[in-house]
């Protein structure tokens with residue numbers, strides 16, 4: 001288990017982390033989400049010893065991470081860290097040697113990962129000649145080449161085309177299946193939903209939501225109602241008590257109901273407009289869960305008032 005426990009970090013008067021805690025079991029994939037500037041990179045940098053926490057610690061298999069343990073972590077930093085003049089194959093082999101492989105093993109591992117990430121034909125090219133997405137693949141190969149026990153990846157999918165996304169996703173799932181805990185940050189919530197066993201959403205210095213996507217959904221279940229009323233005017237639901245109109249396109253309306261609101265009253269109001277062709281609870285998407293979780297509670301109360 002990779003555990004983040006009670007992390008605090010303040011830069012000047014900016015309290016970035018205010019008690020961040022979560023765990024990534026071995027063999028599972030954790031999607032680390034949060035708005036820009038929420039503190040995801042800071043959390044990962046603390047794990048890697050690149051920033052110091054004011055309080056709290058990160059443990060791997062019950063022990064606080066030290067330099068030796070960190071050498072067994074595959075890390076992809078946000079700022080990336082490739083040598084532009086080095087050739088792709090040499091670059092990946094270089095990272096393998098940094099993690100303790102001898103020259104022959106490093107070359108073999110480099111060849112394997114360069115091929116698996118679809119860079120075989122670029123092996124002899126300098127990194128600087130590669131597109132951004134291909135440089136990203138080299139960076140990933142560098143994180144994977146030492147057969148790490150843990151993977152910590154800062155926005156590994158950003159900038160990749162769909163084929164790149166698929167090959168990266170497959171590589172990460174394979175690591176998971178081999179028992180490696182994988183933590184990655186991403187703003188691509190569809191990907192997080194598709195790949196991750198669990199998700200954490202960071203906001204206001206804390207994990208405001210964490211669990212499987214199913215658990216997060218259940219927490220919000222029974223709140224989103226889709227009603228299709230083809231003959232209704234645009235404002236038909238605007239003044240219903242305990243109801244917020246999330247979206248409306250033509251008669252296709254998505255409503256959020258307060259827990260105490262009676263759905264049958266909403267149905268009655270819908271019928272008053274004419275035909276009702278669809279009336280059903282809808283599971284929130286991860287994007288909707290994210291919006292809900294990161295929304296400032298004070299603003300939400302204001303909006304409801």
Ligand SMILES: Nc1ncnc2c1ncn2[C@@H]1O[C@H](COP(=O)(O)OP(=O)(O)OP(=O)(O)O)[C@@H](O)[C@H]1O
Nearest residue numbers: 011014016034035036037038039040041042043078
């Ligand atoms: N070295 C630093 N000195 C001062 N402030 C910093 C430093 N590093 C990060 N911060 C601040 O900490 C906050 C969190 O930044 P961080 O990069 O961890 O967020 P993030 O969730 O990774 O954001 P993004 O999704 O945009 O990458 C931001 O307000 C940032 O300006």
